[in-house]
Amino acid sequence: MDTTLQDPLVGQELDGRYRVEARIAVGGMATVYRAVDTRLDRVLALKVMHQSLASDAAFVDRFIREAKSVARLAHANVVGVYDQGADGGHVYLAMEYVAGCTLRDVLRGRGALHPRAALDILEPVLAALGAAHRAGFVHRDMKPENVLIGDDGRVKVADFGLVRAVDTNTSASTGTVLGTVSYLAPEQIEQGTADPRADVYACGVVLYEMLTGSKPHGGSTPAQVLYQHLNEDVPPPSALAPGVAPELDALVATATARAAEGRPVDAVALLGAARSVRAALTDDQLDAVPPQAREDTSAGAENRTTVIPRPAAAVDDEQEPLNHTSRLELPPEPPRQQGHGRRGRGGMSRRGIVTIVAAVVLAIALGAGIWYISAGQFTEVPPVLRKTQAEAEKKLHGAGLDVKVVNEFSDVIPKGKVIGSKPGPGERVRDTGTVTIRVSQGPPRAEVPNVVGMPLAEAKRKIADQGLTIGKVIRRFSSETAQDSVLSTSPASGSVRRPETPVSIVVSKGRPIDIPDVVGDSVDDARSELEDQGFKVKIAEQQVFSEEDKGSVAEQSPSGDGDEEGAKGDTVTLIVSKGVQMIEVPDVTGMTADDAKAQLEGAGFKVNVEKALLFPGDKVQDQSVDGGDEAPKGSTITIKLKGGVF
Structure with a gap:
């Protein structure tokens, strides 16, 4: 049963342009038809959204927005999008037809x-x-x-x-x-x-x-x-x-x-x-x-009907053949006149024969003219996909067509072979017309430019202009190359790579500078000394307890111990001291030496033990800071043990 006969769109013309000829396939979102663009006289696929979805404004907006985006995606292996529009309740997409x-x-x-x-x-x-x-x-x-x-x-x-x-109505x-x-x-x-x-x-x-x-x-x-x-x-x-x-x-x-x-x-x-x-x-x-x-081995396997059918016959069922014989009305036979003129066979006069012959000649000429205007002056473009350039040119010239060659990169078609043609295979072009063939140059390639010595921003632009991407940016000291200028690239300049390949850049940090040690200095003095050397200074928000005076620099990063070097413009972070942290000293008198030492160290102090010279005992008799008093965290507490003479 031919279901296309039941489809109300078949035989209709959408948007005054697209004549729907047959239904190809039905999906969850839309129905696909084979149609003819009556303006450009070409076959295309027409995707018409189901009307249940077309009533959803948000869905239609997204459909249109994404269709426009995809239409900009020009690639030989992507079904092209030609047009988008709406006719009443029908929202459609006009696409390339693939037989x-x-x-x-x-x-x-x-x-x-x-x-x-x-x-x-x-x-x-x-x-x-x-x-x-x-x-x-x-x-x-x-x-x-x-x-x-x-x-x-x-x-x-x-x-x-x-x-x-x-589709909530679709069975799972x-x-x-x-x-x-x-x-x-x-x-x-x-x-x-x-x-x-x-x-x-x-x-x-x-x-x-x-x-x-x-x-x-x-x-x-x-x-x-x-x-x-x-x-x-x-x-x-x-x-x-x-x-x-x-x-x-x-x-x-x-x-x-x-x-x-x-x-x-x-x-x-x-x-x-x-x-x-x-x-x-x-x-x-x-x-x-x-x-x-x-x-x-299925019937018609070599020419099977599929969801993407082969091109329709050259003569449309709904149109008369282009090379039909036109029917002309003959002029009325003139009135007979008695006694005048000779008659030919069957009693027809010489004038009548001439008239009929003239009418037949006129009909043939008119039919030939109609055929030439409609079809005779056009040639069907032969397929040349994957042929060499020479083979394609020979085939097109043999069909009486001129050829224009355009070179393009291709990831799929080997170098020197045809990617495609415009007009495409099977399309009609006027005799002696020109067919543009796109010949593969092989996979696209990009050459890494020489950017050594350039400022980083300019080097990035030059690399991007070649179709390459920016990889890692690595900074190294250099006494010869100005700061923020390029030392080298990887791959090196002159290398040929595929587009989008990342290029790593090594950039000069300039001449190395010793970082001064400013721990213990006041914040103002430390800032002045660092800025004089070309560094930027950042003061950390959080302060710490330290042995340094309150308000002075307790720590710096990077350190200034002589092992680290910086570059002009680098940032040195300073942490300000809150001064010494005072904590309460525990009372350890009467404890054994081991217990007293453990308790004092647990509180954050260092411990010094003094024993008697003669007959040393094991109990704490005295401590240098009395229990309950405060002392700087990390300071040393001396404990004395009972015994004889000290």
Whole structure:
């Protein structure tokens, strides 16, 4: 049963521009249609929000705001966003139409993929996510249904940045919900938060599924799946597909670490890890066929209908063919005149024959003119993706088209091969028109500039202008280089690195200066001496008891003991003395020497014991400060023991 026939939007025109032709798919937030932009005469995908959500003003505002943000994310592996608008109760998003299928369709047909195919799909997905992560977006719902594989081999990620609505009417046991929770990171479940590492986790689960044909966590309810995400590690793919290499097991384990800190920081980092794994694998390992893999023998497997259908036929069912023969009304036959003119065969006059011939010629000419205006002067752009520049130019020139070449960096397409074209494959361009092809220069590269001797602020600007980021700033003494000027960088100047690579900078602290010892000096004298040496002075709010006079400097940081040096402009912190702390002396007369010493030391005093020269006893007869009197904390109390002659 064709459900599109029951959809009231099919056949309608939204916003006086987008003619809805067929329904492609239905999701929890919106329905996706194939449509035609009647202004630009191009096929696109139209995503129309469900009207139950369109009545929520806050949700619509967020939908529009995020759609505008994603529209600025231009990347070859991201489904493009063209337009956004509303028509009555219909809030829509006009997007790039990808003719092909989803990764979910591939997995349904093939069961599992050999590692080379899995990495061929994973890498462009990570490139798309990496671009989004560096632009501040998080996908939040990565799964095979959102990975589109075009008929031309391109891999694109759909539904970037669009918030998933919580539908209170959706049963928690539906396959859709269960399919979504299969890719949720533990922190999304526990805290409801999602940063780039949540997308990394989902990609790890997708890689596991491509290698084994199964999701890592199963269960009859979402709750069971969620529990496993929180409490069980994703098993190694080789446990289910023994031919999977250990390096791929490690890649899946890293991407799906339950603790977010254990995963790569974003998709760019995971892409680098995936490429390293690919480089480490042999051809036999890359082409190993997993036990779950099967040949897609379903009807029409080579040209199957999927949620992303192939392009519509050249002639629209709702329009007349462009090259039809026009029907012309012949002029009325002139009245017969007796006795004039010769007649041809069948009694028709020579004038009648001429008239008919003229009408037929006119009809043919008019039909040809209509065909030329509508189609004859246009050429369909042939696909040139991943061809070398020479191959692409030859193919386009062979179609009668001019070529313009633009060089771009690409993380996915090898150097010298075509990333894409504008107009795209299958689009019509006027004969002798120009097609712009984008040729890969390979992964983007940035050269570390020479900033030695520059002021730090200027050096940071130059490094950022090259597309690099600022790493650690390390300060070192230098007698030759002015303070706050650059001594060196790591990587060194002239090195070529990927954009966003951090560059550490070593900056001069200037000539080292001995820090004077100002402990015991008055605060004013200490401040003056330090400032004369070029230091800044900070007085700590909290004061301490010390042996130094009250109001003088009790401690300083850094110390001035000669082991530490400072730089001009460094800050020295001073702690002011509250004077000596007076505490009460305990009465220890009559105690044994050991007990008296323990009690005095416990109170904070030092103890000196004097014994008799002859017949010394063990009891305290006298103490230098009487019990109950006060003495400075840390001072020495002398105790005398009973005995003979002292």
